[in-house]
Amino acid sequence: MFLTDYFVFSQPLYSIASGLIFLFVFNFLVTTVKRLFLLPPGPWGLPIVGYYPFLKDESYLAFDSLSKKYGPVYCLKLGLHDVVVICDWDHLKLAFADESLLARPYETFFEGLINEPSFIEMSGEPWRAHRRLSLQVLRNVGFGTSKMEDAVSTEIQQFLPTIGKSKVDFIAKILPSVSNNISLLLFGHRFDYSDAFKVELDDNMERVNQAVQFAGLTAFFPWLARIFAIFKLSGMDIIDKCMNAAEDLIQKEIDRHQVKTDMNEIEDYIDGYLVEQKNRHNKDENDEVFNNKVLLRNVTEFFAAGSETVTSTLSWAMMYLIYKPEYQDKIRTEISDVIGFDREPLYVDRNRMPFTMAFLYEAQRIGSVIAVNLLRRAARDTKIGEYNIPQDTVVIFNLWSIHRDPKLWPEPEKFDPNRFLSEDGSKAIKPPYLVPFSGGKRICLGEGLANVELFLYLVNILQKYRVRCDPDVKLSFESVFGVARRPKHLPLLTFEKIASQN
Template sequence: MSIQKEASLVSHKRRDMNFFALIFCLYLLWGLFRALSFVVKRSKRSPSNLPPGPRPLPVIGNLLELGNLPHKSLAKLAGTYGPIIKLHLGFVTTVVISSPTLAKEILQTHDAIFANRTTPDSITAHDHHQLGLPWIPVSPLFRDLRKIYNSHLLSSRKLDSNQHLRSKKVQELVAHVAKCARNGGILDVGEAAFRTTLNSLSNTVFSLDMTDPSTSAKELKEVMWQIMAEVGKPNIADYFPVLKKIDPQNVKRRTELHFSKMFDIFDGLIKERLQLRAQSGAATCDDVLDALLDVVEDKSEDLDISIVKHLFLDFFVAGSETTSSTLEWAMGELLRNPEKLSRAQTELHLLIGKGKQIEEADISRLPYLQATVKETLRLHPPIPLLLPRKAEADTLVGGFTIPKGAQVLINAWAIGRDPAIWACPNEFMPERFLGSNIDLRGQDFELIPFGGGRRICPGLLLATRMLHLMLGSLINAFNWRLEDGVTPENMNMEDKFGITVQRAQPVKAVAVPA
């Protein structure tokens, strides 16, 4: 980048920061005038037994408490104030849950009251909050979309019928790693896992690869990560509603651009398919896109092309980003703990055969591999605060009242590292799950990386199948070491926060055929 371009970029950034500072100062002045009346009104209608929490500052409340890694900051606050705390984030009352007992009350006992979401302003880009399954309120459209997911994408029957596609893509991953090993190259584990996951999804939906080993997946991966980052980052417009029209941090505008890039890809693929279907005697692809276009044309359900594109946006962004990120965390933990890697490999070599192909049917007889995936998800849940929920009525939880309209966050990251629940909570110990009945399906609330209740992640079954298949295949076919200069002791295990948590530094490793 030229010096002129760098200077221009810095100038634009400073201009944005100055604009934001001006708007926020004006808003503070306005807020100071109405703060007293706001507090009086809120105290009149708020229950008296609200959860404890840190004292809020005037107007901005507890926003400064969040920091750059909110899941960690909120876990520290829970250590001080208890497993249910109340924060004022600007003008938004937020309750944070950090224990499995209270998480069960939210996700199971009072599931109907907390089934709807508070919607980040970024998600309103392209009206995604009205058409995306994770965000829309429980309604006839929600039930229709969930039925479509279960019928055409994520049911056990559907996953069984297309497992050959996932197997093929994982074998291509193994072949790619083998080629890299022969050439003495260093593998970017996260990028390779992303490409495999994305192509597995795109073959299921479109009968094609959206990227291949000869084409860098970095650009598409970056778009999807940026979507997750924009949706997950603290946005001042979410806490001061009057600022939504201004979008002072440009979060919504950037999200609109990222969404547009994804919709352009989907538009092109849908257009090609419609042209193919219009040709006389053309063969059908018998994939998800064909099935959904049949539904649209038959008008058998309330589905149109616009909704299909939003469905694909959620399916691809959430499915590829969270799964590949978790695989990267798993490989990072195993490389950092060589004795755990050796034990996982020994199990695979004995039960499957060194270097032999693993199938999804093998997963049930690989307890240490299953334990490794669970332990990774305990330490590194893909969405550490889950997706926000909204209280539809005053509700008693843990002896405190969560007021109507409050945003509710469940800190799955804090629950997974609670020393009252887990021995040596910050250590990677897959053995803790051997002989344990704890699973990932949202019924054991000490381990809820996919949430629970009626809003549990619909991609749970697909994600766990892909994680076990990719991880098992990589460690059964290869021995691994970190790139030169990196040791288990100095390996960077820090994370960066979006709506999902990625590694701050990618895992790069050298593979040697087993």
């Protein structure tokens, strides 16, 4: 006796079931044929989930490994998405220049948890309009000017005394200082390090940044995100709780701006956005894209990105300063020759400090804090070299592979600032394939601010302190990978005050 003998099935039910099975098989065959004939080669995965279960936590390493087998451009299935991964410079520079690859996936970074896109997640004209406004407003409030540099320098002078002791958790100290710089641009003011509002905001964003990956679960299985959050699986509950808490805090800043009496005085990004909203409303323009929900998401994304990348890069810099103390001596020699030990460093000093810049470039390369670029989507059919990229294919730029390519970087696992120096050592040379901020029209808007911060924090620290750790500590260069890649075991550091030198 068969199990079906216990049930009575009507003919229409059999027909519906047969039809669904036929559609499933047909769709599977069509997808398979499409992959075989249109898309680049790549590995097979499992039904429904594709190759996702084999990626593990450090997806950039899996992407790099697959490129060794399938070539620098290959395709794999992740959830319902066909995904093309680009792992070499020759094809990446073509992708950077391809207008077809400026779009984002239809899902948000936190699809299933937060469905309103920030402008970083937008495509087409809404993205272009927000990008224009963001650049305009940020420049008006000092972004990319001496005013911004002065603000960063002021913040650093507040920060330096907090590390002048032994056994310092560097990340815990540097994060609230770096996030103060982006706070000034977004909110119009910095915070005391003990401010309860700021402590809570930093803590929530830090927990989100460590829990989420842009090539992770929410990107390819958005329908699972809410379920996983309810049952506290895969860190979805942490992302859900902390992201909502952070946005609640940021909303309070937006509310404070909305009750300002003089909205013609633009002091920060929130002011500029609200003025743009008002102007569009007065012109009877469609302002569905420029709304308060998008403003909240924009500010949240700016705050997170502006804090995380610089913090993580400086963490790698600290690792290599204690691993190779002689690099501290070389940088300090340039400080002595160019700046001295009495005046504060200026960003223009970098032009006469080639080894310092070479050290920072190498920290960016080997740290590769943004190991996987934010996901792209092909807005229309295109080609990268000889490879077809059909419309709506998701595209991943594995920046880790570019920064570890032995054809570009001899002995890529070795930390060697000299690779960025001219033959006589008089100039630091940044090649186009060092891409810590991505590239093309969707390059990170915060690149200018980040470069100023990296130089000024590093030089100010080494002008005042010698960085050490306990000599019994065995250094580990393992990493953790969330939004950004940072050292997994950065030891407690001692910042030993150095005597002024002539």
